[in-house]
Amino acid sequence: MTPTATTKMLTIEEVAERLHICKRQVEQLIADKLLQSCIIGKRRRVSEEALARFVLEHTVKPRRPDWLTPNVEGELVQKLREIVLAVSAEQKVTV
Numbered sequence: 001m002t003p004t005a006t007t008k009m010l011t012i013e014e015v016a017e018r019l020h021i022c023k024r025q026v027e028q029l030i031a032d033k034l035l036q037s038c039i040i041g042k043r044r045r046v047s048e049e050a051l052a053r054f055v056l057e058h059t060v061k062p063r064r065p066d067w068l069t070p071n072v073e074g075e076l077v078q079k080l081r082e083i084v085l086a087v088s089a090e091q092k093v094t095v
Helices: 012-019 023-031 048-057 070-088
Strands: 009-011 038-040 043-047
Touching: 009 012, 009 048, 012 023, 012 043, 012 048, 023 043, 043 048
Parallel strands: none
Antiparallel strands: 009 043, 038 043
16 A cells, blocks of 8 residues: 555654654664655655554454363353352352
8 A cells, every 4th residue: 555645644753652652663663664654855754554554464353361262161151150140049159
């Protein structure tokens, strides 16, 4: 995706502010070719599209905990149902 004429170009400082990191880290992302940029005049700029692409490419989906396997999940749900029924019937339950 190349920047279009309507794409806003951000300074390194603006990118750092949006990502909540320091200016040096943004420069390192550019040097490592993880974040696209271009030089306009004497200044380096990053397009909003390149920044959005970087964030999307480096977003990590949450991982399901190892201990919560489908079998264990079923057992947990069943145990929770028993607890809820016991509490509603005011019975004592061992967990």
